[in-house]
Amino acid sequence: MESLTVTSITRAEIWLCITTLLYFLMNGAQIFETLVFVPKWASSPPETFKFLQDGKGTSLKFFWIILHSLHEIAFILAIIFCWKIDPVRNWLLALFIIHAAVRVWTLTFFAPNIIQFQNLAAFPFISEEIISRMSLWKTLNYVRVAIYIAVSIGLIPLCIKLFSFRH
Numbered sequence: 001m002e003s004l005t006v007t008s009i010t011r012a013e014i015w016l017c018i019t020t021l022l023y024f025l026m027n028g029a030q031i032f033e034t035l036v037f038v039p040k041w042a043s044s045p046p047e048t049f050k051f052l053q054d055g056k057g058t059s060l061k062f063f064w065i066i067l068h069s070l071h072e073i074a075f076i077l078a079i080i081f082c083w084k085i086d087p088v089r090n091w092l093l094a095l096f097i098i099h100a101a102v103r104v105w106t107l108t109f110f111a112p113n114i115i116q117f118q119n120l121a122a123f124p125f126i127s128e129e130i131i132s133r134m135s136l137w138k139t140l141n142y143v144r145v146a147i148y149i150a151v152s153i154g155l156i157p158l159c160i161k162l163f164s165f166r167h
Contacts, residue, residue: 004085008081008084009085009162009166011081012082012085012088013162013163016088016155018077018078019074019077019155020155020156020159023152026071026148027148027152029063030145030148033060034141034145037051038141041117042134042138045120045130045131045134046120046125046126047121049117049118053118072103076096079096082162085162085165088162092155092158098147098151102144102151105144109137109140113133116130
């Protein structure tokens with residue numbers, strides 16, 4: 001590990017803390033959405049699918065796009081500023097890979113299904129296949145949220161390790 005300056009450690013601390021705080025903010029929103037909003041829109045489909053529609057319900061699309069974008073920029077900056085700190089960098093990269101994998105899963109499974117559910121709001125009934133997919137979506141969402149929570153908890157020891165470099 002190269003010699004670290006106080007300035008480089010401070011920048012690393014700032015960006016890792018911002019990343020961690022944003023991750024916990026994201027977790028709070030995900031937990032709220034999972035415990036409050038998902039049961040609401042899944043309670044009596046297709047009528048309750050209207051809660052998912054832009055302009056007609058509680059669309060969280062822009063919230064999630066903005067929060068994930070800010071978080072991922074902060075995460076990348078944390079990696080950049082922690083790059084010279086081997087033990088932090090390596091674990092940070094591992095957590096980022098897990099995070100990225102879950103984001104890909106979100107974009108390939110969760111988002112397309114939610115869009116389809118939105119589009120079914122105007123239909124008078126939905127098929128058993130859709131109900132089955134909705135049930136799978138809800139179950140896998142618990143897994144997804146748990147992984148995100150685990151990643152955010154994994155950031156805490158990295159913050160502690162990074163702060164120990166000052167002493």
